[in-house]
Amino acid sequence: MERFSINIILKEKEYAENVLKEPKLSKKPSYDLRIVAKYLYHVENLKPNQIYKRLVKIMEEKYYNFAISQWQDLLLNIAKHAKKRDLINIDYIPVTKNELLTIDGIKSKPMKRIAFTMLCLAKYRNMVNENNRDWINYDFKDIFRMANVTATIKEQCFMIHDMKALGLIKMNKLVNNLSVNVCYIDKTESEEVLKIDDFRNLGYEYLLYCGEKFFRCKRCGVLKRRTASNMSYCRECAEIVENQKTKERVQKFRSSKM
Structure with missing residues (x-):
């Protein structure tokens, strides 16, 4: 694969x-x-x-x-x-009530974020390939990064093993193949609870659903932790916006001197 x-x-x-x-x-x-x-x-x-x-x-x-x-x-x-390949055009990835109930039932908070991320990835792959059948094939380090989970390789292996033991995932039987089959995708099409349209911080998307405080950057839309009440931009966009304001102030000052 x-x-x-x-x-x-x-x-x-x-x-x-x-x-x-x-x-x-x-x-x-x-x-x-x-x-x-x-x-x-x-x-x-x-x-x-x-x-x-x-x-x-x-x-x-x-x-x-x-x-x-x-x-x-x-x-x-x-x-x-x-x-x-055609241009991909997907409005959002739906996450259902039953899928969230399954994830909410996991005891480990980091593992919940991993499960949520795997779910979104599998549903995305299903949408772009009708023959995908709930498989994902990404490096675990990338899955953990997308899930906003920091873990050593050993800790990653333990979490993947635990998810397999819980029946949440199945691994490809081929040697040296890290493909994962996600087993908790809702086939009954229960109520849609979340509409995921940004994959940059999927772990944060789950924590936002859980009630934790985040904000979306007004410029690029990325989801970031809220550490102050007046935050509007991520760090990168804040620098760009401030540089633009500085240029405008300089231009205005120069124009006033002419």
């Missing part, structure tokens, strides 16, 4: 459009470029050679110290394979 990237975007068209609007790319832009390439193929109807040229231009404009010699092979590959 193919091992999938842990980066998950439910609405790739909107995401690609935002990437194109932003002045800078992330430090590791490969994933964003793959989504942009699919957008250029499916929405702008560009051919692979045209997609490649656009990707080069995007990197030149938005990526610090871009060197074509270091990126050419990757960009050519991304452009070539842009047509192989």
